[in-house]
Amino acid sequence: MTPTLGLVPIWTAILGFAVFFYVVLDGFDLGVGMLYRFAPSREDRALVMNSIAPIWDGNETWLVLGSVGLLAAFPVAFAIIIPAVYFPILLMLLALIFRGLAFEFRFRDAEHRTFWDHGFAYGSALATFAQGVILGAFIQGFRVEGRHFVGSSLDCFTPFSLMTGVALMCGYALLGAAWLVMKTDGELQDWARALGRRALIGVALAILVVSIWTPLAHPAIALRWFSWPNIVLLSPTPLVAAGLVGLVWRSFQGAADGAPFLASLGLFVVSYLGIAISLWPTIVPGHFTLDQAAASPSTQAFLLVGTLALLPVILVYTAWSYWVFRGKVTADMGYH
C-alpha cells in the first residue's frame, strides 16, 4: 500500500496518465463517431467528421503507447491480460480499422459512401463497446496459474463486462457531444446539447450500477470502500461524482461552449480514480500487485530517461496542433 518512491510508482503514474489521456482523447472522437449517424443533415455530418479529422490519428497513438507502456512497465500483466481479452481486442482492432479508414475512404470512394459511413459509425460504437468489455473483464479478474492466463477466451464475456461495454458507450457519447458543443454552433450545437444530456443519463446510471455491483461481487473491493476509516476518507468520491453529474447537466444549458467538455472531463477523472481506488495496488486483480508485475529496474529506468525527455515535448506539440485547429469547425476547412 505504501511503496517507496521509486520506479514502480513513477511508471504507475505515467501509465495511468497515458491510459487516461487515451480514454479522454480517443473517447471524444469515438463518441463523435457514434453520434455521427444521428446528425440532422448531410452537411452537419460532414462538419461532425471534420471536427476530429485532423486529430483522431494522434489520439489513437495513445492506444499504442498505453499497450506498449503496459508491456514495458508491467510485462507479465500484459502477458496475462491481453490473451484473456482475445476477442474484445480483436473486435476493437477491426472496428478501429474501419472507422480510421472511413475518414479517408468516405470522400474518395463515392460509390460506397454509405458503407464507409456505417463503418465510421458502427466501427466507433463497436470499438468503444469492446473497450468497455475489456474494462469490465479487467475489474472482474482473470484465471491465472503462475505467469499465464489459463481461462478460456470467452471468459471475458459476462453480464458485468457487457454492462461496462454499454456504459463506456454512454461515456464516450457524452464526451463526443461535449466536444461538438465546443466545436460547432447553431442548430448543430443545439442537437449536440440535447444528445449530451441523454448520454449523461446513461453515464449516471452506469456509474451507479458499477458502484453497487462491484462491491457486491468482489469482497475485496467492498472492504476497500466500506471498512473504517476508508468509508470516511473515500466518501468524497461518490459525492464529487454526484456533484459533477449535476454540473455537466447544467453546463449543457449554459452559455460557455467549453464547459460541458470540462465538466465531463471531471466526471471521467472521478470515475477513473474510483476504479483505481477499487483495484489498488493490483495490476492483475487478485494475482499480481504493481510491484510484483514490474519490469526489471533496468528496463524501467532505460525507458524512463527517454519518456521524461519526450513526453513533455509530445504534449507541447500535441497542444500546438490543437491550437492550430482551434475554434469552430467550418464547412470550408479541409485538405489544403
Added chain:
Amino acid sequence: MSLDPVLLSRIQFAWVIGWHILLPAFTIGLASFIAFLEVAHALTKRPVFLTLSQFWLRIFAVSFGMGVVTGIVMPFQFGTNWSRFSDNAGNIISPLLAYEGLTAFFLESTFLGVLLFGRKLVPPFMHAVAAVLVAAGTLSSAFWILATNSFMQTPSGYEVIDGRLFPKDWFAIVFSPSFPYRLAHTVSGFYVTTALVVLGVGAYTLRAGRFAPEGRAMLWLALWFLALFLPVQIVLGDLHGLNTAEYQPAKLAAIEGLWEGGRGVAASIVGLPDQSAQRNWGEISIPRLGSLYLTHSWDGEVKGLEDFPADQRPPVAVVYWAFRVMVGMAALMLLVVAAGFVLMARGRLDQCGWYLKACQFAAALGFVAVIAGWTTTEVGRQPWTVYGLLRTADSTSPSLTGGDVVVSLALYVAVYLVIYPVGLALMLKMVWDGPAPRESVEPAASGQQPFAPLAALPTTPERAP
C-alpha cells in the same frame, strides 16, 4: 480438435505483418520524397514541386492512414497470440517498441494533421518543417522496430534469469550485431520501392498525355535516385548476407540450399530443397562460387544445414526461394534503370511507349522484393522467435485454442481483403486523375458534396489511352 494454435498464430502474424509492411515500405520513402519536394519548393518556388507535393500528399494520406490502422494491430499480436514471448522477452523488447511510439508515432500523426489540413493555417516554412518532421518520424519508426527485430535475430546484451531474458547492456541490445546492416538494407530497400512507384506513376502520367512537366519530373527524379540507390542497396544486401553467415549460419545455409558444409562449397543457382531427404532436387550449381561470395575466398569454410540438428533448421525451401525471388527482383530493377539511362542518353526517354509501359509494371517490383526479403529473414529465423533462445512453439499464449485463432484469422483475412483492394483502387484513381494543381480546380458543382475535405478533386478525369 487438431487445429494447431501455434501454426495458426504464425499464419495470422504473417498475414497481418505481410500486409502491414507494404505500407511502411511505401510511406517511409514517400514521406522523405514529399519532404524533399516541400523543401525544394520552399527554396526554389518552382510550381512543379508544389503540384507534385500536393499530388503525392493525397496518396500519402490514404496509405499512411492504412499503415496506422494496420499498424495498431501489430503490438496487440504480441499480447493476444504471443504472450509467452511477451513475458519472456518483454523486459528487453518493450522499451524499444515504446521508444518507437514516443519518437515516431506522435511526431508522424501530429504533423501529418498539419501537413494535410494546415497549409492555410501555418506559415509556408512551417508546412515544409511539418513535412520534414513526418519523414523524420517514419525513419525513427524504422530504427526502433528494426532494432527490436534485430535483437530477435541476433540477440546480444542480455542475460537469462529463471529462463527469462533480462537486460544487461542496453547499447548492445539496441545495436545488436545484425542491426546496422538490417536497418541500412531495409530503409534503402524501402526508398528504392518508393522510387519505383514514382517512376511508374511518372511513366503513366506521361503516357496519359496530360501533366507532362510533372510526369517528366517524376521519371527523371526517380531514375537518378534509383541509379544512386540501387547499387548501394545491392552492396548493403551483400554485407547483410555476410553478417548472417557469421551470426545466423543456419539461415544462411537455408538461403544457399547448402546441406553439406565445408571448404570451397558450390553456389546453388536453382533447385528444389527437400527438408526430409536433406538434398536439393534438380539442382543447378556452380562449383566453389559459394565460398567465394560468402567468404570472399575460393576455399573459405561455410557451414551447411547438416551441421545443425534437424529441429534447429528453418523451412529450407521457403527461405531458399524467397531469397531468389528477392534477387530476381533486384535484377529486373537494374534492367529497368539501365534501359532508362540508355534511352535518356538518346534523348527519347519520355517518348518510348514500351519503356514507359514497362515502368508502370516495375512499380510493383519493390513490394515483391520487400515481401520476399522479409520472408527470407523471418522464416530463416525459425524455429526461433528469439534466435537460439526462445522457440516459436514456446512463445504462443497458452490459453488459446485452435478454434480461437481460426476465428480471428478468418476475420483478419476478410477485413484485409476488403480494405486493401479499396485502398489500392482509391490510390490508383488518384494516379488516374493526375497531379492537377489545386489552384486550377473548379469549385464543386451543385449536387455534389461540397463539405467533404477532399471534394476538391476533379470529378470527370479523361481516361488515359
